[in-house]
Amino acid sequence: MSILVTGATGQLGALVVEKLLGTLQASELAVSVRSAGKAAELKAKGVDVREGDFTNSASLEQAFAGVERLLLISGTEGDRFQQHKNAIDTAKKAGVSQIVYTSLAQADNSTLSLAPDHKNTEDYLKESGVAFTILRNNWYLENEADGIKAAAQGAPFVHAASSAKVGWAARRDYAHAAAAVLTSEGHANKVYELSGKTITHDELGAIIADVIGKEVQVQNLTAAAYDERLQGFGLPEGVAAFVTGFQTAIGEGALDVQSEDLEKLLGRPQQPLSEVIAAILA
Numbered sequence: 093m094s095i096l097v098t099g100a101t102g103q104l105g106a107l108v109v110e111k112l113l114g115t116l117q118a119s120e121l122a123v124s125v126r127s128a129g130k131a132a133e134l135k136a137k138g139v140d141v142r143e144g145d146f147t148n149s150a151s152l153e154q155a156f157a158g159v160e161r162l163l164l165i166s167g168t169e170g171d172r173f174q175q176h177k178n179a180i181d182t183a184k185k186a187g188v189s190q191i192v193y194t195s196l197a198q199a200d201n202s203t204l205s206l207a208p209d210h211k212n213t214e215d216y217l218k219e220s221g222v223a224f225t226i227l228r229n230n231w232y233l234e235n236e237a238d239g240i241k242a243a244a245q246g247a248p249f250v251h252a253a254s255s256a257k258v259g260w261a262a263r264r265d266y267a268h269a270a271a272a273v274l275t276s277e278g279h280a281n282k283v284y285e286l287s288g289k290t291i292t293h294d295e296l297g298a299i300i301a302d303v304i305g306k307e308v309q310v311q312n313l314t315a316a317a318y319d320e321r322l323q324g325f326g327l328p329e330g331v332a333a334f335v336t337g338f339q340t341a342i343g344e345g346a347l348d349v350q351s352e353d354l355e356k357l358l359g360r361p362q363q364p365l366s367e368v369i370a371a372i373l374a
């Protein structure tokens with residue numbers, strides 16, 4: 093079995109590769125990265141490092157040659173849907189037998205601004221004729237790192253999502269679930285909602301308080317007040333509006349997904365959020 097991971101010099105991809113190297117020989121694993129220089133450590137371990145950029149199909153042709161299972165980690169910038177289409181088309185041409193794609197919670201029915209790229213990619217992948225596995229990742233707890241660090245310094249833990257629940261989990265857990273899918277059978281043409289146990293921001297604030305050993309004030313702001321606060325920290329207007337939009341969508345339940353899929357793929361409980369918070373603060 094030849095497995096290739098894209099985005100392996102990113103945070104999620106690096107954790108997937110680390111997990112895979114625990115069970116596979118390095119020679120069974122290839123990565124596609126934008127800059128081979130950034131993956132020198134993997135190359136030194138014997139991983140087949142290839143260069144591929146989603147915006148450049150010719151580079152992907154070389155990168156995906158001879159691969160059976162591909163983990164397509166969603167991109168971060170530019171026209172992501174077009175980039176994912178390039179990757180899917182090239183993988184199909186190269187004879188890849190299964191594409192595993194990292195999507196977003198409830199991508200087909202989410203008010204998050206990030207969702208349309210994911211929904212379009214999911215649809216395109218499903219129609220490609222290549223066996224697919226869709227990993228609809230909920231929110232990384234690490235997304236809250238700044239707020240957690242500020243709370244540890246005595247600031248309120250601020251959000252604008254009222255009492256909506258979120259399925260936070262460690263980035264590492266999403267990575268390990270992806271590694272499990274890549275190295276086991278029975279996942280063809282499946283869509284998994286990978287979600288931690290859903291909790292509110294108040295409940296997360298209580299976990300932070302337990303970890304730091306002092307009270308945390310959780311503040312639920314209006315979207316306008318949240319936006320104004322971000323701009324007060326120096327975020328440009330457009331960026332502040334983009335981030336505030338996440339809070340509004342979360343408040344509408346975009347990340348309130350109850351699913352056992354994550355723990356089933358992990359074969360263990362999710363990493364306790366208290367441990368992730370402690371690691372963020374370490």
Ligand SMILES: NC(=O)c1ccc[n+]([C@@H]2O[C@H](COP(=O)([O-])OP(=O)(O)OC[C@H]3O[C@@H](n4cnc5c(N)ncnc54)[C@H](OP(=O)(O)O)[C@@H]3O)[C@@H](O)[C@H]2O)c1
Nearest residue numbers: 099101102103104126145146147166167168229230231232
């Ligand atoms: N569910 C969540 O809470 C959440 C949070 C953040 C992100 N995400 C999504 O999940 C993905 C993985 O997260 P992460 O934490 O690993 O993000 P990350 O650390 O920013 O890594 C993103 C990876 O995508 C690669 N990439 C970006 N544009 C590319 C292109 N045109 N061609 C090839 N590769 C490209 C980057 O390559 P380089 O290493 O060369 O920069 C990097 O390796 C993100 O890309 C994003 O789509 C989800």
